[in-house]
Amino acid sequence: MEKYILAKSAEDVKEYLFNADIISFDFETAPNDAYRDEAMAAVDPHKAHIVGVSFSVDEGTGIYAPIAHKNTEFNIDMLEVLREFAGSEAVKIAHNLAFEAMFLYANNILINPPVYDTMLAAMMTLKTKTEFRNLADSGLKTIVPQLLHTGLPKFTEVTEGRHFDELNPEDYETIRYACADSDYALQLYHVFNTWFDKYLPKHRWIVENIESPTAIFVGLMKYNGVSVDKSLMYQKQFEAGEKILEIHNEIKKFTGKDIDIGANASTDAFKKYLYEDLKLPVLKTTAKYRAAADEESLILLKDWCEKNKPGTLPLLELIHEYRKWNKIKSTYIDGFLDAVNGATGKIHTSFFQLGTDTGRFASRTPNLQNMPRKDNDPVGIRSFLVASEGHIFVDFDFSQIELRVGSWYCRDKKMLETYINDGDIHAQTTSVIYNIPFDEAVDKNAPHYKEQRSIAKNCNFGVFYGLFPNGLMRNLKKAGIDKTKQECGEIIQNLKDGYPMLSSWQEATKNEAMNTGYSETAFGRRRILKGIYSPEMGTRSYWQRCALNTPIQGTAADILKLAMVRILEKIREYPYIKPLLTIHDEILFEVPIDKKDKACNIIKECMEKNPFSGFDVPLKAEGAVGFSFGDMEEII
DNA sequence: CTCTGTTTATA
């Protein structure tokens, strides 16, 4: 039988924790008075507070310290104990550490490594020989019965509709519920480490040195949130609404009848109008082999109509505009407004640090990783994000990190030299694919400079991962450059000849993937390639391309997370540096205006530091500052 | 209300 006790004083807790070097902990929280009836308010640190904390240092034991229960004499002021604990040398374990780190941060406490998140560890273990656990499989309530073969008290059964602070801390059920989470997290720590040590030691290293400390950074981003200019958003919401009506009316005028084009002009009725009433040819099919009507189809139709049916051209342009404005309004204006937190007036996006198969972050509610860029956005969505009062944004992004990682992998001389000499990789590629001197490739006044550079960029972004002539042709068409399949084939061939190690790396990497069935980053982050042995050529080929992409995209993600961990160390000394967002190769902060220069130096240094011995390509972090995310000024 | 498919925004 387990031994869970109630702390009567801070001393009791200190005594329980004394000399322990591995400690798990868990917070119980409840909404502040203003948010008692709001769903999920208890997990929002701006609407809730810590009600109690449990610790466990030994299997089957635990201590619960009530902090803010209602109607009790037993509450303890735990702030100093928590502060001491957070700064201690002990391994501090939590299941979903980002949550605990966030509530500590809300109390001005930054938890220090060593830390260990058993939820992230769960995600880094294999569920079967061929499959990793996913987000949904990794909750404590799911894992404990599976791995420890024991039940866990249910929150709803213990609380019976009440908030946790309404429970009596003297009731054993209360103590048991609180302590069980810590006790089982500690047990899972040993279960997962045993598994890692036996099957995948590098994943233990990643959990301890990359993912778990990164979880703290995630908690900080979530807590800080990003301020928005609401009045600007409302103004743009109105303007976009008007614009959509206007375009819709023009479309109606054109079609002459009342066709239901929905919000995106992608209804069956609209496709029927295009392909049956107007008798336009189907030039592209969807993944399910049906008539497509996406942007690419419209571009193909535009070419066809220019020769055969020029009268239809204005309609194609109107559809493009209609979709664009609806996308902007529904996703980036209405959607962002819905996401503004009532307590802070900020957007507190959720980041999932293991939300992708490669190790990249995913962002949800709302996704702040796909805001339109300036050149593709008549509204200026990014300018909705503004620095908080007295603060300024500081943004750093890794320059061409995937290409740098790729050149490290393939060891191509020309690529490596370009980066070591801080050269221009796109010009280097231009020189390679057109067989012209480097000096001509960088000469902005040379004939075809713009087109050649644009083609070189497209190659650089795709060829590493197995881009084919057809694909290059399509990408170029989207960029407004018309090249035949033959020409694209020649360009790719020239590139492979010019960077000879690229092809041999690709072949070797594909072979290795076929031999092992998985793909790994430089740190050993592994991805099972589910379909690599598929009898179907198309499926197999897809997984082979994943085998090329994963080490590069994944290693770049590892490098970004390591930079976050380093920045976190600095935040201890410079707590005014507030992380807000990450966009794959970029991190956004806000800092007090007068601390701008200092913060820039710190962040740049952390990001450009050599990520691991053996990585011999220089990293470059490019900074920008500004009061609005839509108007950032590069710093040199 | 849930599920699949289509479309479109980003790195």
Add this chain to the structure above:
DNA sequence: AAGGTATAAACAGAGT
């Protein structure tokens, strides 16, 4: 025989 890969969100349409 020929898809760079990694995502999230909104809408359409069908089924429970």
